[in-house]
Amino acid sequence: MCGLFGIRSSERDVARITYFGLFALQHRGQESAGIAVSDRGRVTALRDMGLVTQVFDEQKLRGLHGEIAIGHTRYSTTGSSQWWNAQPLVQHGTARTVALGHNGNLTNAAALRAELAEQGHRLATSADTEVIAALIANDEAPLQEAIANTMRKLDGAFSVVVLSEGKLAAFRDPRGMRPLCLGRLDDDWVVASETCALDLVGAEVDREIRPGELIVVDETGAYAEQAVPLDGGGALCIFEFFYLARPDSxxxxxxxxxxxxxxxxxxxxxxxxxxxxxxxxxxxxxxxxxxxxxxxxxxxxxxxxxxxxxGRTFIQPxxxxxxxxxxxxxxxxxxxxxxxxxxxxxxxxxxxxxxxxxxxxxxxxxxxxxxxxxxxxxxxxxxxxxxxxxxxxxxxxxxxxxxxxxxxxxxxxxxxxxxxxxxxxxxxxxxxCRACLTRDYPTAVPAEGAKLRFEPARA
Ligand code: SF4
Incomplete structure (x- = not known):
């Protein structure tokens, strides 16, 4: 669960469009919401607990200037429902600053966290998403290559939107377990978890981002690369069909x-x-x-x-x-x-x-x-x-x-x-993927699947 949205446009109010995109994706996560913008390379993010309409108001949206925006609505599946796990996460690495939103769960997050810790990187959250951001932010290769390198290291389900170095990027795991689609708003490119968000902002659906595909959008256009080969025929979550996705998607x-x-x-x-x-x-x-x-x-x-x-934050009677x-x-x-x-x-x-x-x-x-x-x-x-x-x-x-x-x-x-x-x-x-109905899992499964497995002990 979680909703993703991203847009690059030098003419439009990208934060406002992202706000409406997230509003269409509220059903994918009601715990927290956030938007990160890039203004000529300077990244600003605003994220908080609550629904999209509770987190943002006119004044806050007016403060988010830029030519790229990404947004996220969260329903926690790894890491607690706390502010520090709200997304987009912003990671300042040795190679670059990255803002990133993730839908899905990594099955090899524990091993990757251990690897990053060994290299001296400190992780501030208990969500697997930070691993993805840290890998990209600390890879000295050019951005597109750094993302492709990261995609090859990840296992499990990941649809991701990234903002870094004045570029918008979006990618999907090689099985395409979580949805992610690409749209056009006249000459501008938009990405969203579901087509209902493209419909709301008036964008045309271009196509679904392919499993294992990386899309990078800069001022010259959108570039697609099959960064990781497709794994079999794909493994879209069947729960999306009967429960999670909005009916008009x-x-x-x-x-x-x-x-x-x-x-x-x-x-x-x-x-x-x-x-x-x-x-x-x-x-x-x-x-x-x-x-x-x-x-x-x-x-x-x-x-x-x-x-x-x-809602989930309902006061108990x-x-x-x-x-x-x-x-x-x-x-x-x-x-x-x-x-x-x-x-x-x-x-x-x-x-x-x-x-x-x-x-x-x-x-x-x-x-x-x-x-x-x-x-x-x-x-x-x-x-x-x-x-x-x-x-x-x-x-x-x-x-x-x-x-x-x-x-x-x-x-x-x-x-x-x-x-x-x-x-x-x-x-x-x-x-x-129909594994919860058949127990036939498309990946090796982690020994420890608990949502709070990376949670620090807090007094
Ligand atoms: S089909 Fe079941 S096991 Fe597979 S991704 Fe969806 S909910 Fe998870």
Whole structure:
């Protein structure tokens, strides 16, 4: 998780455009946001905890002048959710100053950190991102070569935007695990995690940055280099398709909303049920619920109303309110009373939220509550930048479908086949990582996958 944006333009207000680009990418990370600009080689960065609209205001944006800007929205997957881990990071090295934003997780960060420490480089954060910045900032080769050298040393998932020496650079790991695309705003070049950010700033989508490709933009134009050979057919995270990416984005040329509707249609074919209403768990379950409802000709209902303002920094309620639990987030409509309802969600990770929703619907008078999930059971940990849960907490890792049904208290429960999910993307399985659904990992996995593994002991 994390959103990236970058632009180079000598005419436009690059910080303001980046602000709007990040606003479109808010769903990829709500913990912190930041923008770094380069004004004739001088780098200034502003980053803080909170949403894009909380971190920046008119005055702050006006203070960010330059011809290049990069931006980042963060959801922490390595390193704690603290200011010192907010991005873009700025690294002053022996070769250059670098500002950098990263989406993904490195699987060899521990070894690279040890190597940098041995060379006498001190790392100030507990995020794997600093390793990438330090390698580029301390490589004496010209910038493009230094980035290519760094790409060859990294393993795991990394989509990255960089600002250094008056240039904007963007690159993707050789499996293309996290998305990154290239756009044109008239004569200017823009990069973004998802096409929805290019749409918002009025840029045309040029193409996706290829796995292993490095793009460098300077005052003379954009230059592409296949810095690292493509590894197999690629390994785009399938979670992007059913959960993370915004529905109006296009991944591998496929609109995410359409793929999610097809997931619901396929689920209707594979696991039909007699019911009166189909309800989504908003928002990411909504397109699949539309598909499920269409597939079986059962009326679609909003049924559950979501409060969209419950963020990760939400103030915890006191004991009395805590008993209301899930109602802070969802409240059912009266129309579920006496009805056989199907609830469609994108995934079940720990199972606690689903259990509370089922219970809430029964309390609201539903006669039956059937649960349909648009992705197969999550049975493995993610080492590549999606914050799933500790393996011990993954409900499907240790329980059968029937045991999960019992745990969540549903009338019935069904998941789609892996083939069904894959077919909905209209792209072959050879182009995807599906490791948390299969335990078939595309890289060697680190012995230690904990998010806080590089955290210093703080008193
Ligand atoms: S393990 Fe799962 S969540 Fe992680 S990159 Fe692969 S498909 Fe995505």
């Amino acid at each position: 296009r991944l591998s040329g496929v609109e995410v909303h359409g793929a999610r509707v097809r997931m619901g249609e396929r689920l209707a074919e594979e696991a039909p049920v007699d019911a009166d209403l189909v309800l989504p768990i908003p928002d990411s379950g909504t397109p699949a619920a539309i598909g499920f409802s269409r597939g079986l000709n059962i009326p679609f209902s909003e049924g559950l109303i979501k409060n969209r303002y419950v 006191d004991q009395g309110l805590r008993e209301q639990g899930i109602k802070l987030k969802f409240n059912p409509l009266a129309e579920v009373k006496g009805k056989r309802v199907v609830v469609v969600d994108d995934s079940i990770v720990r199972g606690n939220t689903t259990r509370q929703i089922v219970q809430m619907l029964f309390e609201a008078g539903a006669a039956e509550v059937h649960v349909r999930v648009s992705s197969p059971p999550v049975i493995g940990q993610c080492f590549y930048g999606i914050d799933l849960a500790d393996p011990a907490e993954l409900i499907a890792a240790g329980k059968s479908v029937e045991e999960i049904r019992e745990h969540i208290g549903a009338t019935s429960l069904a998941y789609p086949s892996l083939e069904g999910l894959q077919a909905s993307t209209r792209r072959p399985e050879s182009q995807f």
